[in-house]
Amino acid sequence: MAVACPSCGNARSFQVKTLQMHVIQVDDSRVNIAEENRPAVFEVLCDECEAAVPFDEFDESTRREILLTLGAR
Numbered sequence: 001m002a003v004a005c006p007s008c009g010n011a012r013s014f015q016v017k018t019l020q021m022h023v024i025q026v027d028d029s030r031v032n033i034a035e036e037n038r039p040a041v042f043e044v045l046c047d048e049c050e051a052a053v054p055f056d057e058f059d060e061s062t063r064r065e066i067l068l069t070l071g072a073r
Contacts, residue, residue, distance in 0.1 A: 003058060007051035014053060017043040018072055039072045 004011040018039035025034045044053040055063065066072075 003053070003062060005046035005049065005051055005053055008046060008049040010046050010048040013047035015045040015047050015050070016041060016066065016070065017045070018070060039070060041067065041070070041072055 002011075003014070005014075019042040020039040021037050022033055023035040025032050041055055044055045045051065046053055055066075058066070
């Protein structure tokens with residue numbers, strides 16, 4: 001897996017921001033989840049310098065492994 005920050009060269013630690021949608025139903029005093037989707041990768045940042053790391057430029061197998069690890073799409 002060859003992933004590196006284009007700014008500082010960090011290749012070990014990254015922040016992956018995901019977005020997940022939940023639909024809830026409120027009945028009297030109860031809150032129920034009616035629907036939820038798998039999280040989608042929103043942004044990848046270097047954990048050292050917080051520079052953006054272009055997720056769409058990762059090779060296909062690396063993207064797939066990250067998505068599987070996160071349970072994302």
